[in-house]
Amino acid sequence: MPSPETSDLLAGLTPPQRDAVTHVDGPLLILAGAGSGKTRVITRRVAYLLSQGVRAHNILAITFTNKAAGEMRHRVEQLVPGNKVFVSTFHSLGARLLRQYGERLNIDRNFTIYDVDDRNRLVKAALGTAGIDDVKFTPDRLAGAISKAKNMLLTPKLYEATANDFFTQTVAKVYHLYEKKLRAANGMDFDDLLYLPALFLKLNEELRRDLDHRFKYVLIDEYQDTNQAQYEIARRLSVNEPNLCVVGDPDQSIYKWRGSDIKNILDFERDFPATKVITLEQNYRSTQSILHAASVLIDHNKQRKKKALVTANPQGEPVRVLTFDNGLEEAEGVVVRIKEAVQAKKFRYRDHAIFLRINALSRTLESAFVKHGVPFQIVKGLAFFDRKENKDILAYLRLLVNPADTVSFLRVVNEPPRGVGKVSLDRLVSYAADLDITLLAAAGQVHKIADIRGKAATGVRDFHRLIAELRTQPDLPPHEMIRLVLDKSNYRKQLQESTDEEDADRLANIEELITASKQFSDEDSSRTLSDFLEQIALASDVDSWDEESDRVSVMTFHAAKGLEFPVVYLMAVEQGLLPHDRSLGKDEDIEEERRLCFVGMTRAMKELYLCHSRLREFRGQALYQVASMFLEELPREVSHDDLAARKNLPRAALDEWRGKVNATAASTGYGTQPRTLPPLKSGGSVGGDYEAGQVVQHAEYGIGQVTDVSGFGALRKLKVRFATGGEKTFVADMVKLTVVQRKA
DNA sequence: CTAAACACTGTTTTT
DNA sequence: CAGTGTTTAG
Numbered sequence A: 001m002p003s004p005e006t007s008d009l010l011a012g013l014t015p016p017q018r019d020a021v022t023h024v025d026g027p028l029l030i031l032a033g034a035g036s037g038k039t040r041v042i043t044r045r046v047a048y049l050l051s052q053g054v055r056a057h058n059i060l061a062i063t064f065t066n067k068a069a070g071e072m073r074h075r076v077e078q079l080v081p082g083n084k085v086f087v088s089t090f091h092s093l094g095a096r097l098l099r100q101y102g103e104r105l106n107i108d109r110n111f112t113i114y115d116v117d118d119r120n121r122l123v124k125a126a127l128g129t130a131g132i133d134d135v136k137f138t139p140d141r142l143a144g145a146i147s148k149a150k151n152m153l154l155t156p157k158l159y160e161a162t163a164n165d166f167f168t169q170t171v172a173k174v175y176h177l178y179e180k181k182l183r184a185a186n187g188m189d190f191d192d193l194l195y196l197p198a199l200f201l202k203l204n205e206e207l208r209r210d211l212d213h214r215f216k217y218v219l220i221d222e223y224q225d226t227n228q229a230q231y232e233i234a235r236r237l238s239v240n241e242p243n244l245c246v247v248g249d250p251d252q253s254i255y256k257w258r259g260s261d262i263k264n265i266l267d268f269e270r271d272f273p274a275t276k277v278i279t280l281e282q283n284y285r286s287t288q289s290i291l292h293a294a295s296v297l298i299d300h301n302k303q304r305k306k307k308a309l310v311t312a313n314p315q316g317e318p319v320r321v322l323t324f325d326n327g328l329e330e331a332e333g334v335v336v337r338i339k340e341a342v343q344a345k346k347f348r349y350r351d352h353a354i355f356l357r358i359n360a361l362s363r364t365l366e367s368a369f370v371k372h373g374v375p376f377q378i379v380k381g382l383a384f385f386d387r388k389e390n391k392d393i394l395a396y397l398r399l400l401v402n403p404a405d406t407v408s409f410l411r412v413v414n415e416p417p418r419g420v421g422k423v424s425l426d427r428l429v430s431y432a433a434d435l436d437i438t439l440l441a442a443a444g445q446v447h448k449i450a451d452i453r454g455k456a457a458t459g460v461r462d463f464h465r466l467i468a469e470l471r472t473q474p475d476l477p478p479h480e481m482i483r484l485v486l487d488k489s490n491y492r493k494q495l496q497e498s499t500d501e502e503d504a505d506r507l508a509n510i511e512e513l514i515t516a517s518k519q520f521s522d523e524d525s526s527r528t529l530s531d532f533l534e535q536i537a538l539a540s541d542v543d544s545w546d547e548e549s550d551r552v553s554v555m556t557f558h559a560a561k562g563l564e565f566p567v568v569y570l571m572a573v574e575q576g577l578l579p580h581d582r583s584l585g586k587d588e589d590i591e592e593e594r595r596l597c598f599v600g601m602t603r604a605m606k607e608l609y610l611c612h613s614r615l616r617e618f619r620g621q622a623l624y625q626v627a628s629m630f631l632e633e634l635p636r637e638v639s640h641d642d643l644a645a646r647k648n649l650p651r652a653a654l655d656e657w658r659g660k661v662n663a664t665a666a667s668t669g670y671g672t673q674p675r676t677l678p679p680l681k682s683g684g685s686v687g688g689d690y691e692a693g694q695v696v697q698h699a700e701y702g703i704g705q706v707t708d709v710s711g712f713g714a715l716r717k718l719k720v721r722f723a724t725g726g727e728k729t730f731v732a733d734m735v736k737l738t739v740v741q742r743k744a
Numbered sequence B: 001c002t003a004a005a006c007a008c009t010g011t012t013t014t015t
Numbered sequence C: 001c002a003g004t005g006t007t008t009a010g
Helices: A004-010 A015-022 A038-051 A066-079 A090-100 A116-130 A139-151 A156-162 A166-184 A192-203 A205-214 A228-236 A288-298 A327-343 A359-372 A388-401 A406-412 A422-435 A439-444 A454-470 A478-488 A491-497 A501-523 A529-537 A587-601 A651-668
Strands: A028-032 A059-063 A086-089 A112-114 A187-189 A217-220 A243-248 A276-280 A320-326 A352-356 A376-378 A552-556 A565-570 A604-618 A621-624 A639-642 A695-698 A702-710 A717-722 A727-731 A737-741
Touching: A004 A015, A004 A038, A015 A038, A015 A276, A028 A038, A038 A059, A038 A066, A038 A217, A038 A243, A059 A066, A059 A090, A066 A086, A086 A090, A090 A192, A090 A228, A112 A116, A112 A406, A112 A529, A116 A139, A116 A166, A116 A187, A116 A406, A139 A166, A139 A192, A139 A228, A156 A166, A166 A187, A187 A192, A192 A205, A192 A228, A205 A228, A288 A587, A288 A604, A320 A327, A327 A352, A327 A359, A327 A565, A327 A604, A352 A359, A359 A376, A359 A552, A388 A406, A388 A454, A388 A478, A388 A491, A388 A501, A388 A529, A406 A439, A422 A439, A422 A454, A439 A454, A454 A478, A478 A491, A478 A501, A478 A529, A491 A501, A501 A529, A565 A587, A587 A604
Parallel strands: A028 A243, A028 A276, A059 A086, A059 A217, A112 A187, A217 A243, A320 A604, A320 A639, A352 A552, A352 A565, A376 A552, A565 A604
Antiparallel strands: A604 A621, A695 A702, A695 A737, A702 A717, A717 A727
């Protein structure tokens, strides 16, 4: 019986949206095209379930980021006040299950969540133990293979059974040892948070049934990006109560590299019989121009179910491709355009977003923003917690919560310096290994270790005492604990006494960490230190995004998923970057890159710009860049503006060279990015003949002396040491220098 | 044992 | 170019 509330919940919905919202029991697949009002449908559906008498604690909603989870919780709360629906990410859910059912599963609930960095250290340690010091396989690569194995629910034993070459056999060995070390340290890597719950749900029928019953209604957003472990969790929670609703769009699957399997969504109907399928095709976000360009692009994917994307929105401005001469001009060009749009009162800064394929590209942008006084935020969440000083403090905290935490122990045992060097540590580690005790416990009996004497022994003993003392106050709120650590460890003292200016900044950063932790516990006084650490460990990049402030947002294509902005700029849409070099081998991978481009484009509501430049500095080298193949796949209506201002580029030679590249590109199927450039016919004469020893004048930096000349043609570079003290490197073709004296 | 100088190397996307 | 690991001097 629909209450008045119910009709509110259905207000303003299209028939298919309404169908999705009012579906209660049985599996439901919502294929939601970009901008089709998906979030709205999901929240309304949760609210609708509540209005139908479903109890809040029987609903589980899974989102892709914590931020999205928070928003959904908030919106549901607004629609149906007083209901606390459990909304979380898969990883947070996993952590919660492991802590909650830890006892039953023989897991210590105080486990530490290890990030990629911690994981790699442990893999490295495992390599050492295994006596594999070959540099053939980097810890990174091995860790990646282990991660993949866990995503596919392969235990070390299962993995070993399938290992059939030298690499996989090495991985198998390391995987065994790594797991052993990880369990001994009472640590969980990111994959464990999915892998272990998935395994337990599979093997422990009693627990599975309990949870299935508890989470009667399960809803999963961004289902196209779930991996096998996540699938297993969803599947096992929906056996007795098969009310699983998944929402996704195969065209927006962009995490294959992380183990996500697009088959999960494509085969959903087969896996869950009697699934109701609802397709949302109407787009409410973008102009016709934008949507059309995006559809034409994505239509180039062969592995794809054709799908119409329609909108009743106006045609809008044409999508524009902007060609710049080089990366610097591209960054400035974009920033200046944004500034002009704001000055013309057309948009606010916060209406703009810039998407990048790789984080490294944000540097040039940053300087352009600063130079032009345009407010911006680079959305990269962990940057703050990644600072050394904060990681150190967090390692102390982790060790307090989990005394078995090897990685954290090793990180801070000599931080600040206590005279404990590598040799002493190696001895401590092997002592602990021999007795099968934790490093902290070993530190407690350092007097028994004959090989550690003098300053090292005192240092280890002091450290052990410090941790023991701090551990007597387990219930201190996070911020007070940090202060205590800071004082008792002499970390603060060390920074204060330092003459290094940066150390003052470090102290300020720690103060900021204290503020963050205080805010965290002020929001909810029941939150513990362990909760604080977990929140940091599981934070995603977009979680740090500040929607309120009036700033331009800069983020990766991946981080942009699920967001929308009135004006969007895609930067460096170039062969080798988008599609990325590493995808160029396989059609499958290129299709994922195309989806990435599609995701970026469909974030735009009113205006969309795709930028690329001809020359780009990359790890200190200038490279000619070829426009992305995706740009050629756009429809004719897209307008092209060549803003390459550089008149002195040897255009004819450049065109000839590009022609060659395109010829090779055609023969290999797809273009590849040149690693080195052939010398141009015009040699180095374009930018003038420079040689080492010349004294030159630069408009900005003044008088200097050429110290080095290298490269040819457009790549010819100069190093100039200026009278003011600095040394700069210039591209000879670009820089305006006056030769003052042939040779000094 | 520490710190500083050096050589080397490797390069996407992230929970 | 930067970030990491290694060597060297104190």
